[in-house]
Amino acid sequence: MKTVVVIDDSEEDRYLVKRALRRSEVDAKFVEYDSAFSALGDFTDSHRFRENMGAPPPPALVLLDINMPRLGGFEFLERIQAEGVAAGRCVVVMMFTSSNNPSERARAAEFDCVVDYIVKPITAEKIREIAERAEFRSGAVRDQS
Amino acid sequence: MTEKVFGYPRSELVGQPIEKMIPPHLHRKHAVYRSSYVNEPIPRSMGQGRALRGLRADGTEFPVEVALQPVTTGDEQFVICSVLDISERRAAEREIREKNAHLVKLNEELTAFAYSASHDLKAPLATIQGLARCIDEDLTDGVYDDVQKNVRRIEALSEKLSRLVEDVLLTARADRVEMVEESFRIDERVRASLERHVLLQEENGVEVDMSRVPPWAVVSQRERFDSVMDNLISNALRYSDPEKQSKALHVEVKRFEEGILLVVRDNGLGVPEDMRERVFQMFERAHPTVTQGSGLGLALVRKHAARLGGHVELSVEDGWTSFRFYVPLSTEPEEQGDP
Numbered sequence: 001m002k003t004v005v006v007i008d009d010s011e012e013d014r015y016l017v018k019r020a021l022r023r024s025e026v027d028a029k030f031v032e033y034d035s036a037f038s039a040l041g042d043f044t045d046s047h048r049f050r051e052n053m054g055a056p057p058p059p060a061l062v063l064l065d066i067n068m069p070r071l072g073g074f075e076f077l078e079r080i081q082a083e084g085v086a087a088g089r090c091v092v093v094m095m096f097t098s099s100n101n102p103s104e105r106a107r108a109a110e111f112d113c114v115v116d117y118i119v120k121p122i123t124a125e126k127i128r129e130i131a132e133r134a135e136f137r138s139g140a141v142r143d144q145s
Numbered sequence: 146m147t148e149k150v151f152g153y154p155r156s157e158l159v160g161q162p163i164e165k166m167i168p169p170h171l172h173r174k175h176a177v178y179r180s181s182y183v184n185e186p187i188p189r190s191m192g193q194g195r196a197l198r199g200l201r202a203d204g205t206e207f208p209v210e211v212a213l214q215p216v217t218t219g220d221e222q223f224v225i226c227s228v229l230d231i232s233e234r235r236a237a238e239r240e241i242r243e244k245n246a247h248l249v250k251l252n253e254e255l256t257a258f259a260y261s262a263s264h265d266l267k268a269p270l271a272t273i274q275g276l277a278r279c280i281d282e283d284l285t286d287g288v289y290d291d292v293q294k295n296v297r298r299i300e301a302l303s304e305k306l307s308r309l310v311e312d313v314l315l316t317a318r319a320d321r322v323e324m325v326e327e328s329f330r331i332d333e334r335v336r337a338s339l340e341r342h343v344l345l346q347e348e349n350g351v352e353v354d355m356s357r358v359p360p361w362a363v364v365s366q367r368e369r370f371d372s373v374m375d376n377l378i379s380n381a382l383r384y385s386d387p388e389k390q391s392k393a394l395h396v397e398v399k400r401f402e403e404g405i406l407l408v409v410r411d412n413g414l415g416v417p418e419d420m421r422e423r424v425f426q427m428f429e430r431a432h433p434t435v436t437q438g439s440g441l442g443l444a445l446v447r448k449h450a451a452r453l454g455g456h457v458e459l460s461v462e463d464g465w466t467s468f469r470f471y472v473p474l475s476t477e478p479e480e481q482g483d484p
Contacts, residue, residue: 010268012298016275023282067264069430069440070420098271099263120268121275 002028002131007039007076008065008096016121017063017096023124026131028061036068036076044083061130063096063118066104073097077111094118094130150230152202163226168200186215186224199228208235251320261428262313265440269306273299312441315372316427319448324366330481331398331405332358334367338374339396345382350392351411357397361478363405369449370472373407373457376442377468381411384432384466389413404455404473415461424459446470 004026006017014032021030031052033039042048066073073095094116095108108114116130148155151166158165163179164172178192191197191211199209212227276295283292335358339346346353378394385392389412397408416424420431425447428440443457446468450457455472 010272012272012276012302016272016279019279067268069432070417097264098268101260101263120271121278123278 002026002061003031004028004061004063004127004131005031005033005039006063006096007033007036007068007073008063009035009068010065013065013120017127020122020124020127024127024131026127028131036064036071036073040071040076040079043080062093063122064093066095066097066099066108074107077113081111081113096120096122147228150201150228151199157202166200166228168198168206171198182213182224183222186213186222188212188214191226199230207232258427265428266306266309266313269302269309273302273306276302309439309441312439312445316441316445316448319369319372319445319452324368324452326364327367328362328364329367329370330360330362331370331478332360334370335374335396335398338371338378341375342378342382345379346394349382349385349387351382351385351394352391353394353396355396357395357399359398359478360481361398361405362481363474363478364476365472365474366453369453373446373449373470374409376446377409377470380438380442380468381409381413381466383438384415385411385413400478401471402473404471405478407470407472408467409470410465410467412464413466415464415466416459418461421459421461425457 004017004021006014008014008017011034014034018030018032021028033042042052064073064076071079077093093111093113095104095114096118097104098120100119105117108117115133118126118130147153147158151158164175167175189212191213197209197211198206200206208231210229210231212229214225214227216223216225276299280292280295283289283295332355335355339353339355378396381394385394391412393410393412395408395410397410399406399408414432416431420429423429424431425443427444429444430438430440446457450470450472453472455470457471458469460467460469
């Protein structure tokens with residue numbers, strides 16, 4: 001089973017993801033964090049990571065909000081990249097934001113682990129579409145290991 | 146004319162060396178320039194590209210522009226100097242430079258603002274859009290469990306967005322508008338601000354101590370002072386620590402240099418070290434769990450401080466968060482009796 005992780009400080013936006021996931025009928029475990037800080041602990045500790053996200057393959061999909069208090073989405077990516085998490089456990093990250101700002105798109109594209117840039121609000125169709133791609137991605141990475 | 150510009154009566158100038166009208170620290174160089182001019186006397190302006198200074202009778206210096214015109218009568222060589230006082234022009238140039246620097250800064254702020262607005266103003270709208278779609282789906286499907294909850298969420302988000310827009314306008318206004326100076330009682334303004342937040346204070350169970358706010362009348366921009374008080378007090382109350390048995394907010398006012406120092410201290414959640422500078426920027430919030438804030442309050446406080454010629458500082462020590470707000474005053478605070 002795959003896992004969909006959402007990291008977003010907005011309770012409503014996490015609800016919207018959860019609901020879109022349910023409606024998409026994609027078979028995935030749903031994990032949510034209300035801040036990048038709380039997620040950081042789980043992402044940088046391999047034991048906790050396995051416990052929360054399940055055994056490999058790792059999370060198929062992380063929906064990461066860009067604009068959060070204190071630790072934003074980009075800072076979160078820098079931190080987990082510095083820890084080697086993204087490369088080692090092949091976290092597939094989609095930036096998830098209300099801003100359609102070209103410079104942010106470009107900044108997101110610079111991270112190897114970022115594969116898409118989704119402008120809110122999310123829909124069930126979008127979840128289905130990215131779940132298909134995410135499955136392909138995690139499968140491809142598994143073959144390499 | 147020369148008398149007027151330099152402030153001497155004619156009788157004190159005729160027959161005197163030109164150095165009398167030049168600041169002493171330039172005398173040596175001037176002597177060299179003067180002799181080299183005599184060797185090659187052509188009409189030209191003096192010291193091109195250099196800042197030339199004149200010396201008035203009262204000892205003050207001023208910027209000048211000088212044109213030189215050699216005149217030969219018989220076998221005698223004269224030089225006519227036309228001296229122009231360019232103080233006003235220099236002042237105008239300085240003003241243009243300062244205004245330009247201010248505009249550059251405003252423009253940078255505007256860019257930062259547009260960037261933040263693209264997130265902070267758009268985010269609630271995107272969520273409202275998503276929630277409205279949920280309601281639509283549920284109505285179509287005949288599943289009504291979430292409908293009312295989502296309507297409430299939309300209401301709350303609209304309210305939040307409307308407050309945010311108001312705060313944005315306040316922040317813009319803080320920079321543009323000239324506010325009037327007036328005399329007001331500091332203790333009364335502090336008390337009024339605490340009264341405006343009495344609900345929040347009771348809700349969060351915070352003990353307030355303003356015994357160290359003296360009954361002083363000061364002359365300043367009351368509107369800015371009120372806004373600063375409101376923001377610091379509401380922050381202190383909102384970011385109180387629910388885990389703490391006794392929650393406290395202390396307001397203190399004392400003399401500091403040529404003005405006053407206002408201190409607002411609380412034993413609440415504090416500000417993490419990495420956020421202590423960032424909290425003063427627009428749309429920055431330190432605590433994910435406290436969501437009522439627009440992230441503009443402290444940016445506004447800093448703007449007010451700058452417009453009043455003062456500044457604001459944040460420190461966190463032994464579980465106490467202190468905001469220190471320095472305001473210079475043009476007149477001494479006046480001690481007032483009890484009203």
